[in-house]
Each structure stands twice: as structure tokens, then as C-alpha cells.
Amino acid sequence: MAEKNPLIEALPPATDYISYLTIIEYNLNPESLPTLHQVLQDTKLTTNIGWDLVHLLVPLLPNSDECLQDIARLGNPREVILKVTESLRLIDFQGLEPDTDDDEPIAGEETAPAYHPAKTAPVGEDGSKTTQAVETPAPLPLPVLQFTSLLSMLSILHTRIKTQYPSRFLSTSLQAILVSFNNAAKHKEELMSAIIQFVKTVSGTKRPNLPPRKSSTQILTAKSVQASAPDPESETAAKSPSASEADIQKRLFQSFITHIFEDYMLTLASDSDAPGLAWCSRLQEKLHPERTVPGKPSMTDKFILDEELAGRLTAVGGLVALARDLGMERKDLLPAMEGANAGSSLVPDNEDEFPKTAADIPLSKVGSLFMFAAANVATVLYSTPKPKDAFSIFPDHQKVLHNYIASSPDMGATIGTEPEAVLDAVLALAILAIEEDNVGEPTDSEEFNQYLQYLSLMSSNSPSPSIRYHAFYLATTILRSNPSDVERLAFIKDTLEHCPFDNLKAAAVSWIKGETIEANPPTGSSQASTQQSSVFATPVALDTLAPYLFPDLTHDLTATSITDSFVTFQQNLHFYLATLNFYYLLLSANHLHEALAIGDLHCNNDIAGSFLQPLREASARFKQAKAAGELESVWEEASDGDEKMAELGLLDVTLEKVTAGVARLNQN
Missing domain, CATH: 1.25.10 (Leucine-rich Repeat Variant)
Known part of the structure; x- marks a missing residue:
């Protein structure tokens, strides 16, 4: 039965x-x-x-x-x-994914099977199994x-x-x-x-x-549609x-x-x-x-x-x-x-309080940024129709920076550490505006400078190399878009004087380098005559920046503690090298000597005594200290130590080139 x-x-x-x-x-x-x-x-x-x-x-x-x-x-x-x-x-x-590769099950504890593609032995034409394994889709x-x-x-x-x-x-x-x-x-x-x-x-x-998309997994697919029962509690009065x-x-x-x-x-x-x-x-x-x-x-x-x-x-x-x-x-x-509340939720905190009007329901602030960026990027990547309203750097993108990039009282240390996807979306909108030549006009120089400072800090603080590159590209491009050479000089000076970040000060050196080259072409062309009105074609720009380009390092690199001196040196090495390379350009380009009064620049600011010589002495001192084992606390790993020694060698070579350039300048 x-x-x-x-x-x-x-x-x-x-x-x-x-x-x-x-x-x-x-x-x-x-x-x-x-x-x-x-x-x-x-x-x-x-x-x-x-x-x-x-x-x-x-x-x-x-x-x-x-x-x-x-x-x-x-x-x-x-x-x-x-x-x-x-x-x-x-x-x-x-628990979908193990925290580490060497996680092991606890003895006596039952574990769920891992989700990996299964291996099967296919059957040959004669019914025998072959030895070749074939991957079959694994369940989700x-x-x-x-x-x-x-x-x-x-x-x-x-x-x-x-x-x-x-x-x-x-x-x-x-x-x-x-x-x-x-x-x-x-x-x-x-x-x-x-x-x-x-x-x-x-x-x-x-x-x-x-x-x-191609996938090694499968999802439950919808079954054939079958009839559904009516709502037994249907409100007959509510037809629609x-x-x-x-x-x-x-x-x-x-x-x-x-x-x-x-x-x-x-x-x-x-x-x-x-x-x-x-x-x-x-x-x-x-x-x-x-x-x-x-x-x-x-x-x-x-x-x-x-x-x-x-x-x-x-x-x-x-x-x-x-x-x-x-x-x-x-x-x-x-x-x-543009809203102030970045953490607005889909529904009110009390889920029993249902929205009474559409206006009561907020869009996600960060999600709206991603959606807006995706739609605008698609106009270039996928040739979708462009919006009728232009999106400009000022004031549109300036507002975006203000709303999404953290402003903090700690010298901007957190700017650029926001989620990388947010930074990428913010910068993508700026790239689109630049390509369309939609820069616009800042309200005043303070707004312009703050905007550039945000971009500059992103280029300094972000852990992503691509984010740093794009932020630096935008900061450089927008800085050069300002028609006022005096305002551009003021921003470069402010960065060199007040910025605590070595790589950002090195970026400022590249800005003054670019301005100097553009304002002083090597030949006496018509372009040269049109640039004579630029402050960068006169000694004024370099004289203004000299105290910050060539700071007095006598005390910074000769501290009693060799460790403290080396830490200061390491924190500013990129800036030192950028400045030395720029100075070598000024010394090597003969057509700049008279126009920019390079001889007076060298003497009046005691570059040899207060900037070059402390660097030479510091390099020799650090090498001796390393040999004597006095820098072990900051020179721990062998690979890192090799890199530090190579940096000192690069500094020495650059100093030799600059010294030779100074000698040629004195001969002339």
C-alpha cells in the first residue's frame, strides 16, 4: 500500500x-x-x-x-x-566571501559548500568518460x-x-x-x-x-505568467x-x-x-x-x-x-x-509616516550627482543628445565642489579623501565644461582661489593616481584660464607661502615655470612683443615668489636632532627638486637672464648661501648618519632605504648642475 x-x-x-x-x-x-x-x-x-x-x-x-x-x-x-x-x-x-584565503573551518563545525564552478567529466560518443574537465555555471x-x-x-x-x-x-x-x-x-x-x-x-x-553580461552564474528566471487572484480586501471605492x-x-x-x-x-x-x-x-x-x-x-x-x-x-x-x-x-x-542634507532617506525615519505629497520625498544627494554625471558623460562617450542648458565651471561646478568636497578646519587635510567614485564624478563634470569652453566668470578672486585650492588639495590628497592627475590637470587649465596675470601670480604665491603639502608646492613650481616659458619665448617674435605686458615677462614675478621658491633652509635642515632634520627634508624633497630644476632652466636659458634679471635674483635673495648650501650640507650629513646607523628609525626597510639613497643621489646631481649654471652666470 x-x-x-x-x-x-x-x-x-x-x-x-x-x-x-x-x-x-x-x-x-x-x-x-x-x-x-x-x-x-x-x-x-x-x-x-x-x-x-x-x-x-x-x-x-x-x-x-x-x-x-x-x-x-x-x-x-x-x-x-x-x-x-x-x-x-x-x-x-x-560570509559570502572568506575574509582571508587561509580561513579554515572550526573542527567539528558543519560548513556550507563553497560556490565555485563545478568540474564535470564529459561523456564521449562511445559512452566513456573523457579525462578533460569542463566548467559548468555555479549557482549563486x-x-x-x-x-x-x-x-x-x-x-x-x-x-x-x-x-x-x-x-x-x-x-x-x-x-x-x-x-x-x-x-x-x-x-x-x-x-x-x-x-x-x-x-x-x-x-x-x-x-x-x-x-x-557574460557571467559564470545564473539567476532565478521568471516563470511563465499565471493568473493571480484578486485582492480579497480590495477597496471598491478606490477604482484608481x-x-x-x-x-x-x-x-x-x-x-x-x-x-x-x-x-x-x-x-x-x-x-x-x-x-x-x-x-x-x-x-x-x-x-x-x-x-x-x-x-x-x-x-x-x-x-x-x-x-x-x-x-x-x-x-x-x-x-x-x-x-x-x-x-x-x-x-x-x-x-x-544643491541640497544641504547629504543623508536624506528614502522615506521618513518613522516608516509609519507615509509621504503625503511627491515633494516630501527627497532624492539622494550623492545619487543625484552620479545620475547627473552619468547623463552628461554619456553625451561624449555614447553620443546621446546634449542638454540645452550649458554647465559651466563658474558658478555651476563651483557649487558642486562646495556641496560634495569636504571643507574642514584642519588645513584642508580631508579634501580629496572623499570616496573615489564621488571625486571621479565631480571632476568629470569639470572636464566636460572645460572641453565645451564653459568656464564662466567667478564672483571675485576669492571664489576663484578657493575653487583652485579645492582642486589642488584633491590633486595632493587623493590616494588614486588617476584622480590626482585629473585634479591637477583641471587646476592648471582653470588657473591659466584667468585672464589676469596678477591674479594668477597671487594664487601661485599663496600656494607656495601657505600650502603644507610638498607635492602641491611642487605643482605651484610647475605653474610658475609654465607661465615663465609662455611669457618669454626664446626668439624675438611678434608673440614676444605681445607678452611684454605680462607680469611673468618681467622680474616682478620671480622677485615676488623668491622668498617662497628659495626659502632659507639654514635652520630647517640643521636641527640638533638628525632624525628631525631628515623628516623635514623628506617632507619637502619633491618641492626642493622642482625648484632646483626650475632654477636650472632660468640659469640655462640665456634669453631670460636680462629680461628677468636672473643675476639680481641670485644675489639679492642669497640663493647660494641660504638655499643651495644647506641642501648640500644636509645631503652629506644624512649620508654620514646613515652609514653610522643614526637614521635607522626612519630608514627601516631595505627597499625604502635604497629609494632614499637614490633620492639623495638625484639631489646631488641636480645641485651640481645648478652650481655649474651659477658659475656660467657669474662669468657672463
């Missing part, structure tokens, strides 16, 4: 619903799921017990996906939504499958609810999705794909999905939401997308120096291909060939397209970008 199935035998009215739930829980396992799927086709049964099954079925995914879909179609949608959003918040994304981790399945349920549930205020259910669901997405550290692209599909379904947008309610729902989706965009971009990290989507580097490669290094992979190529980087483009492309379909425009993003 066949064994009786308790899920069939105990079906109501044989037992009451509460007892039947207990029987299901006691007998639930992967083998019983087909039977449960069968009994859940009873709408009355699923309406009464479906919502209580959600938390039991979620851990059994992917086998339980059909049962969860049954509950979404036939259960009480208002009750089921509560359980689904609760389950979303409870998904445990921790359970938390990712849970996320995608629950969002699929929400897509069905929200279309079933008939109420006068559907935005109240929608806001709760979106907040739960956002919390769950924020908890995930890995597989963001797969989660984003599920989110985009959910928003499309519930909002009614019709744009087709983007082609999937009001216009204001429709606006609230639309704004909820728009706000949600900006918050997802923010969360996604701020979690991106790469070993390829690709901050965020590397908009700056890819723009420069598109606009100025002549600047790319031959034989070196471009950042554009990396985003095509590297699967991880290509996945970023697919994910963000889907979000941007979805925002466009939802009617999000430039005029919606700019007010959010």
Missing part, C-alpha cells in the same frame, strides 16, 4: 488552518515541495496560510521558488507583502537567490493590491529593498538586475532589458489612484533609484585604479586619444575586456535608462545636488 502523504491527508477541512500550518512545518523538506506546490493552487487555502509560509520557504530556495510564486499570486497580498519585506531585511549576506549564493525571488514576489504583489493609497505599501517595500541591497557586499550587479526588473514591472515601464497618488509613486521610484545608485557606486573598488566608472579617464581617452600611451591598455579597453568592470557599465546603464523612463530630468537632479 502506498504511503499516505500528510500534506494531502491533513488538508482542511480535515484539520483547521493553524494545525495544517504546523503539519507543513513539521514535514517541509525539498522532497515535499512539489506536493506543497500542488496544494497551494487552492486560492482559499493559500489566502489563509500563504503569508505564514514565506519565512519557511525562503531558506529552501531555489527549490521552493514555485511555492513562493504561488503565495505571491494567490495569497492575501497585503499580508504577504509584510512577510516578504520582513524577509528581505533578514537576508544574511555575511543562497542570499542572492533569496533577494531575487523575494523581489519577484513583490512584482506580483504590488500589481494585485487595489487600494486608494498604494504608495504606502510601495514605500515600505522600497525601503526594505534598499536596506537589503545595502547589506550586500558582493554580487551587487545581480541584485541590481533584479531591482531594475522589479521597478519596470511595478511602474509599468516598457523598455526591454539590456542584454545580459488619484493624480497626486500617482505622482507620489513616481517620485518614490525616482528617489529609490538615486539611493540605489549611491549605494552601488560607493561600494565599487578596483585594483586597476578605476575609481567608480573611471569617467575622467575614459572621457580624456575619447576627447584626446593622442594623450594615450602607446602599447598600454587604455581605461576604455579595460571596461570592455574586464568582466567586473564591464558589469559596472551594464548595471549603471540599466539604472540610467530606468530613470529616463520614469521621467527623471536634469531639473529634478540639480536641486537635490
Whole structure:
């Protein structure tokens, strides 16, 4: 006799619903799921017990996906939504990836199987197994499958609810999705794909999905559409939401997308120096291909060939397209970008206080920046239509810098340490404005100088080489855009005099070097005559900067403590070398000697005695101290020590060149 199935035998009215739930829980396992799927086709049964099954079925995914879909179609949608959003918040994304490569399981503790591509031995034509192993797609981790399945349920549930205020259910669901997405550290692209599909379904947008990127994993795909039961608690008086309610729902989706965009971009990290989507580097490669290094992979190529980087483009492309379909425009993003509250949430802190108007729902400030940058960058990278309103450096980008780049009382030490994706987006907007020659006019010199200081500090403090390069390029370009040579000189002087960062002072030396070369061409051409009005074509500029270009180092490098002297020396070495190289140029270019009074510059500022000689003595002193073992505390690692010794050697060579140049100057 066949064994009786308790899920069939105990079906109501044989037992009451509460007892039947207990029987299901006691007998639930992967083998019983087909039977449960069968009994859940009873709408009355699923309406009464479906919502209580959600938390039991979620851990059994992917086998339980059909049962969860049954509950979404036939259960009480208002009750089921509560359980689904609760389950979303409870998904445990921790432990998807080991913290270290040498993590070992605890003895006697059961561990979950690792998610790696499975190796199978293919069968030959004669039925024998070959020895060659073939990789088969590995399943995604359970938390990712849970996320995608629950969002699929929400897509069905929200279309079933008939109420006068559907935005109240929608806001709760979106907040739960956002919390769950924020908890995930890995597989963001797969989660984003599920989110985009959910928003499309519930909002009614019709744009087709983007082609999937190559992946070694698979996501639960939607089953064939089956009929859903009507909302048993339908409010007959509410035939359709009001216009204001429709606006609230639309704004909820728009706000949600900006918050997802923010969360996604701020979690991106790469070993390829690709901050965020590397908009700056890819723009420069598109606009100025002549600047790319031959034989070196471009950042554009990396985003095509590297699967991880290509996945970023697919994910963000889907979000941007979805925002466009939802009617999000430039005029919606700019007010959010200028807002003071960077941490505004999707819904009020008290989730029971539902938004009453669309205006009550804030867009994410950081997410709006990313969305705005993505839309503008696309006009160059993908030839999308350009906006009608020009975006200029002053005042538009100046406001962006003020709103997104940290201002601090500690000499700007935190400027440039913001998330790299934010810095990349901010700088990309400036690159676009420069390329369109939309510089604009600053309100006054103070605003101009502050703007350049922000860029300069970013070029000094950011750990990303590409961010430092683009910030320096923009600072140099915008500095040169100021038609007032006096204001340009004032900014260079202010940087040399007050900036505490060695590399930024070295940048200021490069600025004065560029100004000097441009204002004093080597031949007596018509260009030379037009430059005579520039302050950089006269001795005034160098005389003004001399105390800061050639500071008196007598005391700085001759401190009683050899360690203190060496630390000071190391902190300023790049500046010293930049100044020495610039001075060598002044000494070597004969046509500058008379025009800029180089002889007077050398004598009047005691460059030989207070700048050059202390450097010579310091170099010799440090070498002797190293040989005597007096610098071990600051010269610890052998590789670092070799680098320091090479720097001292470079300093000596440069000093010799300058000394020879001074001798030639004295002979003349």
C-alpha cells in the first residue's frame, strides 16, 4: 500500500488552518515541495496560510521558488507583502566571501559548500568518460537567490493590491529593498538586475532589458505568467489612484533609484585604479586619444575586456535608462545636488509616516550627482543628445565642489579623501565644461582661489593616481584660464607661502615655470612683443615668489636632532627638486637672464648661501648618519632605504648642475 502523504491527508477541512500550518512545518523538506506546490493552487487555502509560509520557504530556495510564486499570486497580498519585506531585511549576506584565503573551518563545525564552478567529466560518443574537465555555471549564493525571488514576489504583489493609497505599501517595500541591497557586499550587479526588473514591472515601464553580461552564474528566471487572484480586501471605492497618488509613486521610484545608485557606486573598488566608472579617464581617452600611451591598455579597453568592470557599465546603464523612463530630468537632479542634507532617506525615519505629497520625498544627494554625471558623460562617450542648458565651471561646478568636497578646519587635510567614485564624478563634470569652453566668470578672486585650492588639495590628497592627475590637470587649465596675470601670480604665491603639502608646492613650481616659458619665448617674435605686458615677462614675478621658491633652509635642515632634520627634508624633497630644476632652466636659458634679471635674483635673495648650501650640507650629513646607523628609525626597510639613497643621489646631481649654471652666470 502506498504511503499516505500528510500534506494531502491533513488538508482542511480535515484539520483547521493553524494545525495544517504546523503539519507543513513539521514535514517541509525539498522532497515535499512539489506536493506543497500542488496544494497551494487552492486560492482559499493559500489566502489563509500563504503569508505564514514565506519565512519557511525562503531558506529552501531555489527549490521552493514555485511555492513562493504561488503565495505571491494567490495569497492575501497585503499580508504577504509584510512577510516578504520582513524577509528581505533578514537576508544574511555575511560570509559570502572568506575574509582571508587561509580561513579554515572550526573542527567539528558543519560548513556550507563553497560556490565555485563545478568540474564535470564529459561523456564521449562511445559512452566513456573523457579525462578533460569542463566548467559548468555555479549557482549563486543562497542570499542572492533569496533577494531575487523575494523581489519577484513583490512584482506580483504590488500589481494585485487595489487600494486608494498604494504608495504606502510601495514605500515600505522600497525601503526594505534598499536596506537589503545595502547589506550586500558582493554580487551587487545581480541584485541590481533584479531591482531594475522589479521597478519596470511595478511602474509599468516598457523598455526591454539590456542584454545580459557574460557571467559564470545564473539567476532565478521568471516563470511563465499565471493568473493571480484578486485582492480579497480590495477597496471598491478606490477604482484608481488619484493624480497626486500617482505622482507620489513616481517620485518614490525616482528617489529609490538615486539611493540605489549611491549605494552601488560607493561600494565599487578596483585594483586597476578605476575609481567608480573611471569617467575622467575614459572621457580624456575619447576627447584626446593622442594623450594615450602607446602599447598600454587604455581605461576604455579595460571596461570592455574586464568582466567586473564591464558589469559596472551594464548595471549603471540599466539604472540610467530606468530613470529616463520614469521621467527623471536634469531639473529634478540639480536641486537635490544643491541640497544641504547629504543623508536624506528614502522615506521618513518613522516608516509609519507615509509621504503625503511627491515633494516630501527627497532624492539622494550623492545619487543625484552620479545620475547627473552619468547623463552628461554619456553625451561624449555614447553620443546621446546634449542638454540645452550649458554647465559651466563658474558658478555651476563651483557649487558642486562646495556641496560634495569636504571643507574642514584642519588645513584642508580631508579634501580629496572623499570616496573615489564621488571625486571621479565631480571632476568629470569639470572636464566636460572645460572641453565645451564653459568656464564662466567667478564672483571675485576669492571664489576663484578657493575653487583652485579645492582642486589642488584633491590633486595632493587623493590616494588614486588617476584622480590626482585629473585634479591637477583641471587646476592648471582653470588657473591659466584667468585672464589676469596678477591674479594668477597671487594664487601661485599663496600656494607656495601657505600650502603644507610638498607635492602641491611642487605643482605651484610647475605653474610658475609654465607661465615663465609662455611669457618669454626664446626668439624675438611678434608673440614676444605681445607678452611684454605680462607680469611673468618681467622680474616682478620671480622677485615676488623668491622668498617662497628659495626659502632659507639654514635652520630647517640643521636641527640638533638628525632624525628631525631628515623628516623635514623628506617632507619637502619633491618641492626642493622642482625648484632646483626650475632654477636650472632660468640659469640655462640665456634669453631670460636680462629680461628677468636672473643675476639680481641670485644675489639679492642669497640663493647660494641660504638655499643651495644647506641642501648640500644636509645631503652629506644624512649620508654620514646613515652609514653610522643614526637614521635607522626612519630608514627601516631595505627597499625604502635604497629609494632614499637614490633620492639623495638625484639631489646631488641636480645641485651640481645648478652650481655649474651659477658659475656660467657669474662669468657672463
